[in-house]
Amino acid sequence: MACLALALQPAKGSDILLQTREWFPPARALIALSAFRQTRLSFASGKQSDSSAAPPPSDDLDSSLGDDPLAASSGQVLVGVESKYRVVYRLVNGIYVLGITTADRDADGQANNVFECINIVNQAVSVIVAACRGVDVTPEKLHRKYPEIYMALDIVLRGVGAVRLAYILSSIHGDGIAKMVHHAIDAEGRIRGADSWAGVAEAMATERCATLEAFSSSRFELPPETLAAGDEVAAATAPVPEEQPKDQQKPAEEAPEEKDPFAASEALNKPPEEALVGGFKKSKDAAGASDPASALAGLEVTSLPPAAATKSTFIGVEGFEGDYGGIEFSKDEASLSEAFEGFDNSFGGGLDASEFLTTTKKTPKDPDAAVIQLLTSGQPKTAGPVENGKDLPLENQLVTRTEMLGPEMHISEEISAEFRESLLARVGLHGIVYLKTLPPKRQGDKETEFSFRFETSPGVKRVAMQVSRVSSLGNGMFHVRTPSAEEPIPLLKFSLQPRFTPIPLRVRLVKRHTGTLLSLMIQYASNPGLPTPLSNVTFILKLPIDPTLLTVSPKAVLSREERELRWHVPDIPLKGPAGRLRARMPVDQDAGDGSEMEVVGVVKFSGEGLSTLSGVSLKPITEGSSDFYLVHNRYASGNYLCN
Structure with a gap:
């Protein structure tokens, strides 16, 4: 691993450019740059890291050292504390050209080739000198040619030869960035005497594609004589099937017709009497129809076991005396109570019950006072449900027909616990916020969109949302946008800390x-x-x-x-x-x-x-809003064990 990153750092001011390899994190490169800057500043102030306890030098000594001891034309220095890096630098008119590599060995354990890193730094110096048209390199000139320098250093970092580098340097001011990047390979090939892609190789590739297309679209037909000869050979070699008598020949079964799997059953078209009686066989014998024994001959009734089979059997073997079975x-309950006495x-x-919460006894009310209050209030008898001025029938009062007025939301919670003896070993609760939209038949292509507030309790440990449908607005507010669906859609998931989890x-x-x-x-x-x-x-x-x-x-x-x-x-x-x-x-x-x-x-x-159970709740953003409707929340047991 030769060079991991290239950077341009002025002696005074912030860094100008940083270019890294794909596998090297930019954050680590920035750490190395910051450590190099601190090393320069510590050297300039005369404070070494390994002699921090020494007395500060005098003003005359500071002036004799100069502004920067690393002001040499080139060099290298080790930086970093936990992760050490070797920084190869060259100073060009106040601009440090830095090459960052590993300290001594790479990740594979092989010795690092520092000379290759030095070569890459020298090529980077040639790029910025060519971009600034001389050694008078300043941050202002670098900013004017920033795109060209950036692309050129990216190519140099991955390794280039002398021919391609010369083409890049000559095209920084003349040609565009695209020509500098793409045409440099062709220029290197032409100088070395290799054939270009635009010549023979491109023509051969075009010819091959045309040949493949011609063969794929061609069709071949066999002459009739060849087909007739093949039929004769097939008839001669095929086995002769044995002929069966006409009596044993079965009529060919008709191919079953394909039926619609979603078609309605034919039993719907039959009258109710035929649907009920169709399962019984009709007897043509009139005498047999009146005989109940013959009418029930086809019915199979499972016989019940004898009464003795449910009773236990006494075993008199020594050591195993007792009743077994049944x-x-x-x-x-006297015998079972004795087994658990105490x-x-x-x-x-x-x-x-006091272990769950502290209960306070309510003072019983005087029944006479309640009767007097009821008589003095004079409330009439509560009337039943009325529709169009008439009382609803009893079946309509018992069965409530509800229809969705809009999107419905509820919270589903699952609690798991494990008891060992009377002690609670572990407990956990997680919940999901569900949204049930209007059916797609009613909603159509219109999306469901609204905002709601999710009020949590102090015990909520973590809340995760489905980012494809929900976005967070902050302060416990969320915005939903989703197409309609038949099934409820999970929006949020949350979990509760064990010490705040209630035990039902x-x-x-x-x-x-x-x-x-x-x-x-x-x-x-x-x-x-x-x-x-x-x-x-x-x-x-x-x-x-x-x-x-x-x-x-x-x-x-x-x-x-x-x-x-x-x-x-x-x-x-x-x-x-x-x-x-x-x-x-x-x-x-x-x-x-x-x-x-x-x-x-x-x-x-x-x-x-x-x-x-967890204490969380759902509320609209504004009071009285009807963007969604709250239905009953649900909770159920997960792994609720005792051992």
Whole structure:
């Protein structure tokens, strides 16, 4: 690696020009230039970096040193602290021509060729001397010929020969920049005696392209005699198919017609009676039609297992006595309560509602005062929905038909958490801001464009936007411009810091392994700070084995293929004692063996409302604006585990 960059630096003033290789960052070249300037200034003031503790020299000594100790016609100096560079310089009438290269070895470990860098610096000096028409080089003259100097130094930095350099120097003042760059190669070739592209090589390339085009457009036809001879050879060599009797010959199947995959079904054109009865076979025998046995002969009814199959079987082998098989739903919870004795009071305080927030008791109101207030107010009975002066029917009141009035926005959040015993091991929440535009059928080619405000909470860690559709206006304001689409479009994504992430549901998994009996319990408690109670919550317990005998409370669904037990809780109140889900089963491993059986619990829930778990919100830029409409925000569980 010979020379990495070329630069022009006046003795006084800012740098004039910097030209670098493609792989060398300009920032590093600027660091090297700044270090070279500081070295010159430190030498000029008489303060060396390695003798900073020495007393300052006298004024007579400064005057004897001169303005710049690096005022020699040429030289080289090492600059930099962490990344060292070798700067080869030449001084031309107050202008330093600098060549920057590595200090001693390049990235491949090979010794650096400093003489090649010196040669490039000398060629750069020839360029600026030719541009200024002499050695009287000044910044004003360099600025007048800046484009020509810039292009010439770019060519010199990549390496040129003496012939091409002479052509460049002669064309700086005469020909244009394009001729200087492109025609220098042809000039070098002509001087060396090589053929130019405009001569033989260009003619040969044109002839080759014309030949390829002629062969690609030509067509060949075989004579009829050749085609007839080929048919005779094919008929003689083809195998003769065996003829089948006429009785065994099957009629050729007609080629199926191509049907439109989006065409409506033919069953829509049939009357309702035929569509319902068409699946039954009609019997021509009138006597058989009245016989119910013959009418139901074609129906297959799956027979139910006997009642004994659902019961457990007693095994009397010594060491394995007990009932095996079947599923039992225990109504008497005494046996399961004994297995988890001491864990009935919300984990001994582990899942108390006060751990989520400090609740204040409300003073109950006097019911008599409420009745008196209702009587004195004299409010009439609330009327039902009315349309055109008539009461709406019941089915129209139950089913709400909504139609989009404009673009709709909502926030979808996903929370993940992992509990170990009653402690929260890790938690994370990330959300996405969605935009649902009007359907393309209604919107047409018109784009959806408006601005909105995204108000964040103190716990928001990072916000990323889709730059192809959203642009930031600053101060939490964003501008949207996007074509309409059928599906919701994600606009912003954000994440929440763990210490600010709210926990909607605390869960604890308790395991007791006594002998060959494994007892499991999941305790859960809701966060009283939620806007609405959690509903339709599913608890999944990953079992270590496929149980032969299982006792659960309350009722659960067992999947033997996936080895999991599912409880469905329709509603979890915000306040109250912790809920409990229990199961017990015999296992093959004994508790005294020391082996640990891994059991994992998974929770799945979702909800929606006007507020969000993270506390962020969407608002229009101006109050009362109807550029977009806010719909219910949604949140759901991601990886919600307990082990």
